[in-house]
Amino acid sequence: MVNAPARSDLPPASADDLGARIAGQARALGFAACGFASAAEDPVRAARLETWLGEGHHGSMEWMEARADQRRSPQDLWPQARSVIALGMSYAPAHDPLALEAAPDRARISVYAQGKDYHDVVKKRLKALARWLVAEVPGAQVKVFVDTAPVMEKPLGEAAGIGWQGKHTNLVSPDHGSWLFLGAIYTTLELSPAEVHRDQCGSCRACLDACPTNAFPAPYRLDARRCISYLTIEHKGPVAEEFRAALGNRIYGCDDCLAVCPWNKFASEAQAMREFLPRAELVAPRLAELLALDDAGFRSLFSGSPIKRIGRDRFVRNCLYAAGNSGDSALAGQVAALTGDPDPVVADAAEWALARLSSCP
Known part of the structure; x- marks a missing residue:
């Protein structure tokens, strides 16, 4: 103060x-x-x-x-x-936050965490x-x-x-x-309050329909327990199996409901602070490289990043779910090695991902 x-x-x-x-x-x-x-x-x-x-x-x-x-x-x-x-x-x-949806060998990191x-x-x-x-x-x-x-x-x-x-x-x-x-x-100062904005969402429901996990039980209501941002960042244990496939290749946060909002046509990257410009290595990182991170490598890569807050284990857990959703059998070796990880949540995610990849052609 x-x-x-x-x-x-x-x-x-x-x-x-x-x-x-x-x-x-x-x-x-x-x-x-x-x-x-x-x-x-x-x-x-x-x-x-x-x-x-x-x-x-x-x-x-x-x-x-x-x-x-x-x-x-x-x-x-x-x-x-x-x-x-x-x-x-x-x-x-x-860039388009949804562009990597069709690149399963890459990991999707929320825009806000790339700088x-x-x-x-x-x-x-x-x-x-x-x-x-x-x-x-x-x-x-x-x-x-x-x-x-x-x-x-x-x-x-x-x-x-x-x-x-x-x-x-x-x-x-x-x-x-x-x-x-x-x-x-x-x-402690008495400042003149602003006039409250009128809600201008109208009949649009683009954000609600875009949610991969149906995290909105109704407009203007969020059930964080179903939200990918919550599941990949705040949730510490295994992610419930009903949500794992819906995670896709999102490994930290989710931009879907924001990215589809029509009001973002008024947002310009020219308005953004230079500090928030994305680091090149975080725009479209390869899952294979992220799966190889140990604790020291994780801390080094994400120094000065909000991602560092969740720790290596939770981060690799998320990457394993993405690997399981990738359909890329070339990742099976790395995934199999992580089934013996000391962290039981990581090991569980690896076993799930390996089962998924084993069924790939």
């Missing part, structure tokens, strides 16, 4: 002027979107969270439930907060904006968050006028599409 002595609230005119200056500074720091919302609890937002958790749709993400009370509103996390500065940083891709770790990049710029704000307004207090605290970035982004939560539950910006990393700054 960046602290300074307490101060009185800003008059409305000053709040509007400050908001414009904050937005300008945010753009100068690389944020594509900036908006403001009240830090008070929104009963509708809180009720949706409770329903989602009550239905068990968070799966094994116990941390979502453990601090649910602090997710209800910014003031439950920090009682002194009066406003939220919601920010979005573009990572719009230059530098967004946690580090976004937090650095959030802190810079926070320091500027404290210097600009003596007495202001702020806290910065990016995906590692009990903060509901997507609903807050919607409340701050950045966009609306689409039928896939991700934030959709009419100017930047869905390719946005979200961050938030909580502050």
Whole structure:
């Protein structure tokens, strides 16, 4: 937290002027979107969270439930907060995220994980904006968050006028599409809240129909337990057999519901930060090379990448499911060697993949 002595609230005119200056500074720091919302609890937002958790749709993400009370509103996390500065940083891709669907010998890595770790990049710029704000307004207090605290970035982004939560539950910006990393700054300042965007999904259901595992029980509702991003990143044990074939060659995350969204025609790779440009070796990596990774090789390859967070075992587990779906019998030798892996989840995935490859012509 960046602290300074307490101060009185800003008059409305000053709040509007400050908001414009904050937005300008945010753009100068690389944020594509900036908006403001009240830090008070929104009963509708809180009720949706409770329903989602009550239905068990968070799966094994116990941390979502453990601090649910602090997710209800910014003031439950920090009682002194009066406003939220919601920010979005573009990572719009230059290539088609679905292009590798027809290349089973290659692995598909979600666009957001092909460049530098967004946690580090976004937090650095959030802190810079926070320091500027404290210097600009003596007495202001702020806290910065990016995906590692009990903060509901997507609903807050919607409340701050950045966009609306689409039928896939991700934030959709009419100017930047869905390719946005979200961050938030909580502050003791009273800033003028933005006008909330009207939902513009209409009758479109492209994202719902594109989901390989039917993870949306209804529009605007996500069952994470069926989501490929959850299964390949958050889920620690064996993936249920009913989902393994549907994983295809996706080994880290899934872009399908975002990639088909018509609003992404307004997203341009020119908006993306240079730090998020894809590393060449992660755009279309060969499964054979990834299956050969030991722990040291995994750590070396994914240094500075968000992928490093899941560890070698979970990563190789995912690669084995992709190998089993590849139909490439040339991978059978590598897969067979992994049936004796010390990690039982990896060994189980290898046995499943080897059985699949054994039936290939």
